Amino acid sequence: MSDANHPAIQFRNVSYRVNHTRELLHNLNLEIKSGETLVLLGRSGSGKTTTLKLINHLLAPSDGDILVNGRSTRDWDVIQLRRGIGYVIQDVGLFPHFTIARNIGLIPKIENWPEARIQSRTQELLRLVGLDSDIAARHPRELSGGQRQRVGVARALAADPPILLMDEPFGALDPITRAELQREFLGLQQRLRKTVVFVTHDLREALLLGTRIALLEAGCLITVLTPDDFVQSSEPLIAAYVNAFETSAPRGTP
Amino acid sequence: MNVWQFMLQNHAEVLELTIEHLWLVGVSTILAVLIGIPLGILITRWPALNKPILGSANIIQTIPSLALFGFLLPAPWIGARADRLAILALTLYALLPLIRNTYVGIKGVDRAVVEAGRGMGMTNQQLLWQVELPLALGVIIAGVRVATVISVGLATIAAAIGAGGLGEYIFRGLAMVDNQVILAGAIPAALMALLADFSLGWLENRLSPH
Numbered sequence: 096m097s098d099a100n101h102p103a104i105q106f107r108n109v110s111y112r113v114n115h116t117r118e119l120l121h122n123l124n125l126e127i128k129s130g131e132t133l134v135l136l137g138r139s140g141s142g143k144t145t146t147l148k149l150i151n152h153l154l155a156p157s158d159g160d161i162l163v164n165g166r167s168t169r170d171w172d173v174i175q176l177r178r179g180i181g182y183v184i185q186d187v188g189l190f191p192h193f194t195i196a197r198n199i200g201l202i203p204k205i206e207n208w209p210e211a212r213i214q215s216r217t218q219e220l221l222r223l224v225g226l227d228s229d230i231a232a233r234h235p236r237e238l239s240g241g242q243r244q245r246v247g248v249a250r251a252l253a254a255d256p257p258i259l260l261m262d263e264p265f266g267a268l269d270p271i272t273r274a275e276l277q278r279e280f281l282g283l284q285q286r287l288r289k290t291v292v293f294v295t296h297d298l299r300e301a302l303l304l305g306t307r308i309a310l311l312e313a314g315c316l317i318t319v320l321t322p323d324d325f326v327q328s329s330e331p332l333i334a335a336y337v338n339a340f341e342t343s344a345p346r347g348t349p
Numbered sequence: 350m351n352v353w354q355f356m357l358q359n360h361a362e363v364l365e366l367t368i369e370h371l372w373l374v375g376v377s378t379i380l381a382v383l384i385g386i387p388l389g390i391l392i393t394r395w396p397a398l399n400k401p402i403l404g405s406a407n408i409i410q411t412i413p414s415l416a417l418f419g420f421l422l423p424a425p426w427i428g429a430r431a432d433r434l435a436i437l438a439l440t441l442y443a444l445l446p447l448i449r450n451t452y453v454g455i456k457g458v459d460r461a462v463v464e465a466g467r468g469m470g471m472t473n474q475q476l477l478w479q480v481e482l483p484l485a486l487g488v489i490i491a492g493v494r495v496a497t498v499i500s501v502g503l504a505t506i507a508a509a510i511g512a513g514g515l516g517e518y519i520f521r522g523l524a525m526v527d528n529q530v531i532l533a534g535a536i537p538a539a540l541m542a543l544l545a546d547f548s549l550g551w552l553e554n555r556l557s558p559h
Binding site for chain 1: 459461462463464465466467468469470471472475479480483484
């Protein structure tokens with residue numbers, strides 16, 4: 096469903112308001128290229144998650160259009176749209192009454208894949224995210240936070256969607272597990288080349304994972320830059336963000 | 350003559366009244382489940398209906414049972430037979446715990462889980478049947494349990510309008526000032542309530558996700 100001539104996702108003059116008054120997102124224009132990892136960076140309340148939820152139409156724009164593969168999200172059948180977009184959130188949201196295998200195989204099952212194919216796909220995905228296959232029969236409560244988040248990624252990849260939305264997926268993990276998952280994500284992305292939109296407030300994570308970084312502030316897009324350009328930028332808001340991070344970071348880390 | 354001798358001598362009648370009692374409670378609980386659970390689901394989908402529906406069920410619950418039986422007496426088809434009337438009244442009383450527990454159960458499902466499901470492209474129906482209802486089932490069964498236990502007690506009053514059941518003994522005993530006869534109705538009713546409470550409690554535990 097991806098087309099080299101079109102950007103995978105395109106925001107055109109998009110605004111989002113709550114109750115016709117409070118504006119969470121103001122006139123956003125943004126193109127996300129096929130196969131890149133675009134990081135939405137910004138502090139709490141800057142509109143990162145709102146931007147993400149507009150892509151899979153969990154939120155509908157107040158103004159403007161979001162094009163996914165060249166078609167407006169208003170014109171998509173919303174269920175079909177979402178089936179082509181993997182979604183990973185910080186709280187993971189695994190179904191607690193399903194086994195790991197059933198969690199991962201949910202969308203394939205809904206899409207009526209044959210049972211054997213679902214099983215082999217589940218095993219393949221568990222390997223892909225670095226989990227033992229004997230975990231398949233367990234329930235989410237029997238897993239650690241890191242394992243749960245890996246299952247969350249596997250579940251999002253199950254039906255091989257070309258687009259992946261990740262909302263602070265590693266935010267709730269301890270620093271060591273987070274670093275491990277970030278490294279694995281990079282390796283995974285090198286192989287899979289999905290179009291990834293990744294929300295974080297962590298500058299280091301943004302610099303590590305992003306092909307480009309979009310900085311949001313109070314519902315406005317400040318700029319979109321590659322990581323290299325980002326750290327060198329003299330734009331006051333960017334410099335402020337970078338500085339805040341450098342002073343808050345423990346000594347000895349870049 | 351003590352209560353056991355009395356029950357032994359009249360075992361056929363005790364059995365008949367117990368079966369009548371079970372019939373009243375069983376039919377009314379099933380009707381209340383069939384009406385209350387869909388209503389509970391409905392108000393999770395249309396929040397505007399929340400207040401009118403829960404409010405009505407609440408008001409019904411505050412009407413004294415004897416008065417409710419009286420109010421329903423003039424109703425056309427229902428009022429013609431005492432057992433229909435009793436079943437209707439018991440159904441109305443059982444609605445509140447069922448609507449409320451269904452609503453609270455579904456609303457209590459972890460929001461992250463529902464949002465993940467929605468974001469993955471599950472339809473509302475798939476979310477309801479595969480995620481929300483299974484996860485709310487323990488709370489819903491708890492509502493059925495409360496409704497059933499209340500119903501067993503309330504059904505004794507149905508005897509006042511001639512609907513039968515174990516209340517027959519209670520009212521007869523009251524009229525005769527004979528405690529043994531009252532107990533012959535009260536003991537089986539209490540056992541029935543305990544049994545319902547225990548078995549539905551067991552089911553509730555089995556079906557709760559954790």
